[in-house]
Amino acid sequence: MTENRLLDIQNLSVWYKTYRGYAKVVDRISLYVGKGEKIGLVGESGCGKTTTMKAVMRTLDESAVHTPKGSRILFGGQDIVGMNSRELLELRRKHASMISQSPMAALNPVFTIGEQMLDVLKFSGLFDKKDKAGMKKAAHEAIRSVMIPDPERIMDSYPHQLSGGMRQRICIATCLLTPRELLIADEPGTALDVTVQEQIHKTLRSLVEEKHRSLIMITHSLGVARELVDRIYVMYAGHIVECCNARELFTNPLHPYAQGLLECVPRLSGGGLSAGIYGYIPSYVDPPKGCRFFNRCPDCRDVCRNEKPPSVEKSPGHTVACFNYV
Ligand SMILES: Nc1ncnc2c1ncn2[C@@H]1O[C@H](COP(=O)(O)OP(=O)(O)OP(=O)(O)O)[C@@H](O)[C@H]1O
Numbered sequence: 001m002t003e004n005r006l007l008d009i010q011n012l013s014v015w016y017k018t019y020r021g022y023a024k025v026v027d028r029i030s031l032y033v034g035k036g037e038k039i040g041l042v043g044e045s046g047c048g049k050t051t052t053m054k055a056v057m058r059t060l061d062e063s064a065v066h067t068p069k070g071s072r073i074l075f076g077g078q079d080i081v082g083m084n085s086r087e088l089l090e091l092r093r094k095h096a097s098m099i100s101q102s103p104m105a106a107l108n109p110v111f112t113i114g115e116q117m118l119d120v121l122k123f124s125g126l127f128d129k130k131d132k133a134g135m136k137k138a139a140h141e142a143i144r145s146v147m148i149p150d151p152e153r154i155m156d157s158y159p160h161q162l163s164g165g166m167r168q169r170i171c172i173a174t175c176l177l178t179p180r181e182l183l184i185a186d187e188p189g190t191a192l193d194v195t196v197q198e199q200i201h202k203t204l205r206s207l208v209e210e211k212h213r214s215l216i217m218i219t220h221s222l223g224v225a226r227e228l229v230d231r232i233y234v235m236y237a238g239h240i241v242e243c244c245n246a247r248e249l250f251t252n253p254l255h256p257y258a259q260g261l262l263e264c265v266p267r268l269s270g271g272g273l274s275a276g277i278y279g280y281i282p283s284y285v286d287p288p289k290g291c292r293f294f295n296r297c298p299d300c301r302d303v304c305r306n307e308k309p310p311s312v313e314k315s316p317g318h319t320v321a322c323f324n325y326v
């Protein structure tokens, strides 16, 4: 079973150093992605999705972060947490790539889009370094695949000359240039209108399916996750609270937080808007001892305040971390 896992995160914690002490954001989470599998990571803003994936790519500012002992991120069996800089370079160049949530930060403002895309191709090893025409053609195709016309003009533009949505699409196109075994897409459609968003999701899906790649899709939208991925992990305040098959989450959500999230999804059958989930994410500097959802939970009991709920498998492949099910 575990040999089919491309990425296997075990017991990962990530703490940020702040002037008030450690912000214990990601707290002992475990998740895995199989080879050729597509998974979704959903949860509200600030719950630690980007932090988790930056830990996988090791792009967090390591002087400002503490990763407690026992955290393991296995990629093809090798632990990313302990990789040296040469191994990390290899990982990012050949095996994993991430579409960033903030495209302005991912693009270099002083180089044109063309220079940046061609650089990626030059170092990918996919082309002979002198094959400029071949690389240019590949870049044009990638730009068209994210529904941007006139690739010539785009290649000559600097990032500030493009709209926010175009920059986001360029980041996606750049990742598509050199498909890796693992693609992490961090909210890849948030700045885009729905038709372009849908086209981009389709492009991502066909890329990973045709080439048998693995995908981690981070999204706020449960609807997007259901359409695109095989399994969904629901994250709340740095904990994984539930994980199951994407369709099962819609028909049989177990965790009160997942149930609340689903109630917020508008339905065609009507029924009005839900009240949402009352309250907000707790402080990470002084997080609750037990379940981090306890103060928003309709079923909260004493044990929830004092102990972290263990993750239990309620049915094959469907796990939940809640004392209601222990
Ligand atoms: N460099 C940092 N230093 C201190 N705290 C940080 C840092 N980066 C993120 N955080 C905190 O970590 C928490 C999780 O942030 P993260 O960006 O991982 O959330 P997210 O789930 O990706 O949210 P969103 O859906 O809004 O992108 C937040 O409370 C955030 O303030």
Ligand SMILES: [Mg+2]
Residues within 6 Å of the ligand: 049, 050, 051, 101, 186
């Ligand atoms: Mg994020």
